Amino acid sequence: MARILAAVLLCSVYMSQVKSQEAILHLSDGTSDKEYCVAYNSLWTNLSESLGGANEYVLVNLMSSVLCNSSGLSPGTLNGKAVVVMRGECEFIQKAIIAQELGAAAILIASEKPVVIPSANQSDYLKVKIPLVLMRYEDILDAQETFPGGMTVRLYAPAVPLFDVSILVMLAIAVFTVAAGGYWSGASEREKLSTTLATGGGGGGGRADSGDLAVYSPVKVIVFVAFMCVMLVLMYFFYKWLVYVIIAVFCLASAVALHTCLDILLEKIGFGNGSFSCQGNTFSVRSLLLAAVCITVAVLWGVYRNEDRWVWILQDLLGIAFCINFMKSITVSNYKICVILLGLLLLYDVFFVFITPFLTPNGESIMVQVALGSDSTGEKLPVVMRVPRFSVSTLNPCGVQFSILGYGDLIVPGLLVSYCHRFDVWTNSPRKIYYICCTIAYLMGMIVTFAVMILSRMGQPALLYLVPFTLLTSAIVAYWRGEMRSFWSGTRTGYQQVLDSSREPLLQGVLCPPPRVTEVAISLPSPSPSPSSIFLIVLILHTFPIDLQTFQHLSCVTIPAFPKNKS
Template sequence: MAAVASLARLAAAFVLLAAQVACEYGMVHVVSETGGPKGKDYCILYNPQWAHLPHDLGKASLLQVRDWTGSVLCSPSDLPAKGFSNQIPLVARGNCTFYEKVRLAQGSGARGLLIVSKETLVPPGGNKTQYDEIGIPVALLSYRDMLDIFETFGRTVRAALYAPKEPMLDYNMVIIFIMAVGTVALGGYWAGSRDVRKRYMKHKRDDGPEKQEDEAVDVTPVMICVFVVMCCSMLVLLYFFYDQLVYVIIGIFCLASSTGLYSCLSPLIQRLPFCKCRVPDNSLPYFHKRPQVRTLLLALLCVAVSVVWGVFRNEDQWAWILQDALGIAFCLYTLKTIRLPTFKSGNSIMVEVATGPSDSATHEKLPMVLKVPRLNASPLALCDRPFSLLGFGDILVPGLLVAYCHRFDIQVQSSRVYFVACTIAYGIGLLVTFMALALMQRGQPALLYLVPCTLVTSCALALWRRELGMFWTGSGFAKDLPQPAWVPAAADGPQPRADSDTTTAQQPPGQEALPASLPAEQSPEPPVPKETEASAPPREPESPTGLTPKPAGLPDPSA
């Protein structure tokens, strides 16, 4: 008996799968009979095998809607005395099959049937014989939309059922493309420039708070293992405790995004020539460094932006703008802070953050995506996915490779050829993702196309330039390079210390007095540019007694 029950459930699952393949999204356009507000479209889920819907609203019949939700319409006794002549009845879902409901509605003169469901919308399925018998459309309408219809238009309304064709691609893909490619390019360029600037300007010490930058974090095998374990654990916890953990992730996103926004705007604020006043002397934990007032105001602004998004995150009309701005800032901050020391350590996992389970009690969505509302009017935009999404992982994972290419360009002095090629490859991979989305008409894992495009392009370029070995190992990235000769010296040249036991590195020609000895505890001299070394006389080796020999051509001070 258990085997028979299992087979029965398996057969039911196949039937449901076949019905889901046949289902389509459509629209019901509702207007008031009394001339109230402008008409509005609502989402419906229908099966075109019952009856096709016109693609144009102008070709759809505007019929009276009959509120019959007090009945499930499963027996002839549930029909009204005068039937549903030229009407579209609204009936409740349950207690019988869709075929039994639509057969009774069609027999009583209905021109269509809307089944109101408080649960998740499922396609109204049947078999071929039933499809041939029925000639009116049948669709499911959500209970929430039914309440909105009656609240907005009243109880006397007219409706037209239609299903406009889905466009191949939405215009919002252009916005997503610009945001994604721009973030990857800017983040990769910023990361590489910041890294090489810190390496080559390390000899300049400035402990001021506005000069301090966050240290870069190298990706290590241990870090990758910890990241994988954390991601797997979080996915399992989200599966069982989504309604509770979603608020934790929203809070983490607010904190991280405000930090990223401050990191992106702080360099711009530091360049302003005014408002450089500092906090007065104090003993507070952070303020004892006397930060500038403008940096504090910037920090308050960044926190305020993230708080505003956190409070109004479900406002679909405008909250997505704040989410995208905070998300881009978070990605730029991550690309600037995390770096790949070698190319071989760049193997990553893809954590695809979806929009959350449909049966979630909170209906909250994870904010780890860039999203742009659809610009084309379509059932898909109204029903299933009103936004086009791109996960942060689709930006960060290829972005780390773009940043690595920029740093490698600076190392080998290749005029940023790796950086430009990898950025273009990312854009091509994103276009391939959009093409796959248009052909398959369903969400695509973008990294499936982005990773091969960027990896193959970078490796092929390194192989063509005969630098694949250096590109793979990242020679020189794990440690700081020595000070280059082309870094300009100070305008007045190296200055000697004021104390008496400190000697200068070199003396200009014609200097009459030279120090007689070099103290043993003296620290090594700072590096001197090549131009200075070329114009100075060659240094004589020190004597074993610690005395400096008398340069040739100068008088002996002891004479």
């Protein structure tokens, strides 16, 4: 069951490469006006960037029709006018072609279901020459009530600034999370070795902690990625049921991770060590209070997850703890495993994003469609850090817009950063050189990703830059130090040097090894996952490309506010 839940989350996310596709519908009766948010497809429709440059059309109300055929309407009925019809019964392209044949200058489709990005096959885009947008059914009802005597419409899509300060905030969150997770992993390894030496080297000093899970077999990595592929396909077909399972598991797993991170932090600073006994059991006051706080945070996020104004703070807090705890708890045993894992994830991305459109009947990318979600639920997978875009007006009718970054862009390279820090501990490398160099490489990879995103004005698969930067940098450091063979095989070499007592501990309060001990046997047999491992492994170990544009709910590294659909 744990593996199923893990794979569901692991294979479920990727960022759409679609540009920002929200526009503004300006309605007026000559004396007053009102604006609404609509969805459009930039491949299909070119809209003015300003209200002054937008054409004005008289709106014809055909909401009693779905316009899947032209019966009852003669050619020229809609000459030079915009028409609003209901969604359903046929594809968007069919409605647009019929409206165009009737002489309409624009078509608005009112949707009672969650609004999506209108889409069609690539060849169909050339058939339609008029603007096509989707709007909420309740919005058109409100407009009719506001302008009972008729109205004119204008459509425009304000330009989104290429750069926003939220990108810098997101960069800081990403680097902090990866650095903290890698640091904690190395500190735990130091403490584990110190405990082993202090007890005379016995008792499984090389084993992972009870809550840890070691990735040590290339075969298991390959099987695991193959299992991810199967689960992604299941998500594609059964999204509307599985998404709620994922949301529930995320709430539980993130609460556990947040408690773990805060508990160890307070322990290190010596805060709240009180305890009490009840029926022969001893309870930590600090742990109980933290458990109440963490559960409250997770429940609040679960209840208000679709609230844009403030819930992003809770999602980011839970996400940071989620990723840090994962990087500490999941140990990659050597560089060879890192290369296989990161390489396979890149191939996984390429296949399900760029190859599957040639295999599906409607030309959809399986991974993109899973990321966009089902229009029948309106739910999104909770797999991103979100920061509001500061350059976008809060008066925008499309609501709050966000810069976002997927957890996979932190966790996947973060596993390599964690391994580098553990290797620093094993080899007593000066100034944690592997860890620092790999963290800097991650920073540079993120900067390059954002730069390419801004210059190209389109989404970028972040791992395409992060994987080469981190893998090559760590390999170059190992080669330069003459440790490539040990770095490649990692703990499987059998023996590693251990720090002497003069070395400063990674965390205050961690035991230093006894003096003059030179080496200790290290091995990582396959541990049986504990109950906590079930939740630690349940997260999104996958990738979002980064997208410059913005959307109402999720954008920039981007899942649009409006999913993509043909009808």
